[in-house]
Amino acid sequence: MKRHPFEPARLISGVTALTLGAGYGLDALDVWDAPGPWLLLALPAGLLLSGITAAVWATIRRHHADHVDRTDRTEEAPTTQHP
Numbered sequence: 001m002k003r004h005p006f007e008p009a010r011l012i013s014g015v016t017a018l019t020l021g022a023g024y025g026l027d028a029l030d031v032w033d034a035p036g037p038w039l040l041l042a043l044p045a046g047l048l049l050s051g052i053t054a055a056v057w058a059t060i061r062r063h064h065a066d067h068v069d070r071t072d073r074t075e076e077a078p079t080t081q082h083p
Contacts, residue, residue: 009054016046 020042027034 008057009050012050012053
């Protein structure tokens with residue numbers, strides 16, 4: 001099975017969607033009396049948190065890739081062959 005890179009923003013979006021679904025489901029079954037405004041505000045809050053996480057994660061990946069490229073270039077020693 002092909003491995004996928006870890007994406008924390010998708011994890012946060014998924015957890016937000018599952019939480020909202022569970023909240024509305026429990027409210028529909030009369031198990032929990034969900035306050036309407038809180039559930040409506042949870043979606044934009046979760047998406048905002050997911051967007052911030054995606055931006056931070058992209059910055060970290062880019063910084064790490066630049067650091068790895070710089071390290072690879074400095075470790076390569078020029079090789080010259082003399083006859």
